[in-house]
Amino acid sequence: MKRFWISVLILVVVCLAGFAAYAWKPAIDPIEPPQRAAFDKLLIEKGAVLASVGNCTACHTKPGGKSFAGGLAVPTPFGTIYSTNITPDPKTGIGRWSEAAFSRAMREGVERDGDHLYPAFPFDHFTLVSDEDNKALYAYLMTRHAVESRPPANELPFPLNLRFVLAGWKLLFFDKGAYREDAAQSAEWNRGAYLVEGLGHCGACHTPRNALGAERKGAHLAGGEAEGWDAFALDASSSAPIPWTHDSLFDYLRQGWHADHGVANGPMAEVTGNLGRLSDSDISAIATYLSSRMGEPTPERAAAAEDIRKKLSIDQGGTPIPASATTGSPTSRGGAIFQAACATCHDGSRPQPFGGIDFHLSSTIATRDPQNAINVVLFGLPAASGRESPIMPGFAATLTDDQVADLLGYLREAYAQKPAWADAKAKTADTRSGKYRVSVQPSDGIERSPDNVGAKD
Amino acid sequence: MVKLNVNGTSYDVDVDPATPLLYVLRNDLKLNGAKFGCGLGQCGACTVMVDGKAVFSCLTPAMLVEGREIKTVEGLGTIDDPGPMQKAFIEQQAAQCGYCIAGMMMRAQALLEAKPDAADADIRQALEPNLCRCGTHMRILRAVARARDLMQGKSAGNMAPSAATGRG
The missing domain is CATH 1.10.150.120 ([2Fe-2S]-binding domain)
Structure with a gap:
């Protein structure tokens, strides 16, 4: 018996030692901050494009703050994490990071000093990025303006505030390694997969997460959540009434809107804004890969899309006008609100993107969750600063929670032929009160600046 | 018939409940402070207050603001006694x-x-x-x-x- 307990003890010690060996990462020696001249101009330019694919600025810049200086509060189900300063400031940024330290952070999610990084930094995607691209990203970031700014300390409960715990998370959920080409697919498909799954980290928002905050492997790109917005499914379960194609994806990602789908809004607006820097060929590669993930639509879906097209070509806005907002069913009350408040733009003659979308085409109305519809109705689409952009006024001050629910119920029934969302009213109340946090951005939001972002974040 | 409370006064107005508040204010109540600019909620010329918040009256159907406190520029003061x-x-x-x-x-x-x-x-x-x-x-x-x-x-x-x- 004694021998048994000794064996158990040895086993425990071995396991702990093994975990410690796995969890422990050495510090990489600090360097003297490199001079700008140390980097090739073309490499810096390449890095700028890659940084916009990675949308680095979105998390690493606070509204109103300096670019890449960090400090943005990223709410997670576990607590608030503050983004880090990735300017080359030697004291508070990454000025003393060597390229090896930078590449390790991208590849393994480990800081220069050996601490594990939280997966709010999507190293589970960035691990796929090639050494060559990391080199360019490093050159770009190390030649930005150095900003001395230390982000606030993370607000995480014990034991999540202990970084070695993250090694356990990595053991469970993290596959390290550069992107491996799929030989059965075209070069363009592989390029798209590399960008989408790696630096683009589309899955970070568009894949649902498990209880420990890891992307669910069995539900890749099946739809997730980002900054208070429902990130639509990018697989066969896409809610788009007219199925996406390579060409519509290309146009949408290139210009931030498509006539069959509407304008990008919420955090996606920042993504399409950023993709403006990308070459047509890379955008096309992304569209090739994503359209293959979505697959050919089923015959039923294709037929339904055909019906919508027919309806739109015949019917220039002919939704029936229900009698009164105060009497009758919820949908007839909603219909009256629609006619009086929304139809001017959404049932009018102005084409997109400056006219409102016809809701027959709207993924937002057809999807399973009312959140995006609630966000847009309450907060609208703010104007972009200094350039033209589609805008929409918010109705938070005019519509009560009941009225929003009635309106959404009407839109669901009239345009998506689906039943009203059961949770629309409760979610509207939580969104309005700020209990559920939503970031509000213009439809072409490139940078986080005070006049661009943050009406309700 | 729509019941509206504007600048502290109650009005019964005989309009279609879907009529934009702006039209009711200007055409029926003769309160011409709020202006029609774009009719799309994009310029702000029609802004009035409803329960203390600024709204575009051109996109606000009268039926949505029944029983709520509406304030227009006429409610801020008078020519003799401006607010x-x-x-x-x-x-x-x-x-x-x-x-x-x-x-x-x-x-x-x-x-x-x-x-x-x-x-x-x-x-x-x-x-x-x-x-x-x-x-x-x-x-x-x-x-x-x-x-x-x-x-x-x-x-x-x-x-x-x-x-x-x-x-x-």
């Missing part, structure tokens, strides 16, 4: 053609009622939905900052020029 917001706009000569001014005042009023010590940056941000084609934004910002000071009981001598700095 602090109106006084500040007169002092700063903030109007050129004046078409946007009622909307500007109502959005600014909503801000200052919610946040009496609004910073200049808050004023800029709050007025962002309201357009002025004449380009008197700098004077408008000055006027709102002045109104803030007047409402807080600060003396007339001290101007509040800080809102006028920065980009326009």
Whole structure:
């Protein structure tokens, strides 16, 4: 018996030692901050494009703050994490990071000093990025303006505030390694997969997460959540009434809107804004890969899309006008609100993107969750600063929670032929009160600046 | 028939409940302060207050604001006795053609009622939905900052020029 307990003890010690060996990462020696001249101009330019694919600025810049200086509060189900300063400031940024330290952070999610990084930094995607691209990203970031700014300390409960715990998370959920080409697919498909799954980290928002905050492997790109917005499914379960194609994806990602789908809004607006820097060929590669993930639509879906097209070509806005907002069913009350408040733009003659979308085409109305519809109705689409952009006024001050629910119920029934969302009213109340946090951005939001972002974040 | 409470007075108005509040105010109640600009909620000329918040009256059906407190620029004061917001706009000569001014005042009023010590940056941000084609934004910002000071009981001598700095 004694021998048994000794064996158990040895086993425990071995396991702990093994975990410690796995969890422990050495510090990489600090360097003297490199001079700008140390980097090739073309490499810096390449890095700028890659940084916009990675949308680095979105998390690493606070509204109103300096670019890449960090400090943005990223709410997670576990607590608030503050983004880090990735300017080359030697004291508070990454000025003393060597390229090896930078590449390790991208590849393994480990800081220069050996601490594990939280997966709010999507190293589970960035691990796929090639050494060559990391080199360019490093050159770009190390030649930005150095900003001395230390982000606030993370607000995480014990034991999540202990970084070695993250090694356990990595053991469970993290596959390290550069992107491996799929030989059965075209070069363009592989390029798209590399960008989408790696630096683009589309899955970070568009894949649902498990209880420990890891992307669910069995539900890749099946739809997730980002900054208070429902990130639509990018697989066969896409809610788009007219199925996406390579060409519509290309146009949408290139210009931030498509006539069959509407304008990008919420955090996606920042993504399409950023993709403006990308070459047509890379955008096309992304569209090739994503359209293959979505697959050919089923015959039923294709037929339904055909019906919508027919309806739109015949019917220039002919939704029936229900009698009164105060009497009758919820949908007839909603219909009256629609006619009086929304139809001017959404049932009018102005084409997109400056006219409102016809809701027959709207993924937002057809999807399973009312959140995006609630966000847009309450907060609208703010104007972009200094350039033209589609805008929409918010109705938070005019519509009560009941009225929003009635309106959404009407839109669901009239345009998506689906039943009203059961949770629309409760979610509207939580969104309005700020209990559920939503970031509000213009439809072409490139940078986080005070006049661009943050009406309700 | 729609029951509306505007500037503290109750009205029974015989209109289709879907009529935009702006039309009811101008055509039926003869309160012509709020203006029709774009009809799309994009310019702010029609801004009025509903329960203390600034709304585009052109996109607000009358039926949605029954029983709620509506305030228009006429509710801020009279020609003989202008309210602090109106006084500040007169002092700063903030109007050129004046078409946007009622909307500007109502959005600014909503801000200052919610946040009496609004910073200049808050004023800029709050007025962002309201357009002025004449380009008197700098004077408008000055006027709102002045109104803030007047409402807080600060003396007339001290101007509040800080809102006028920065980009326009």
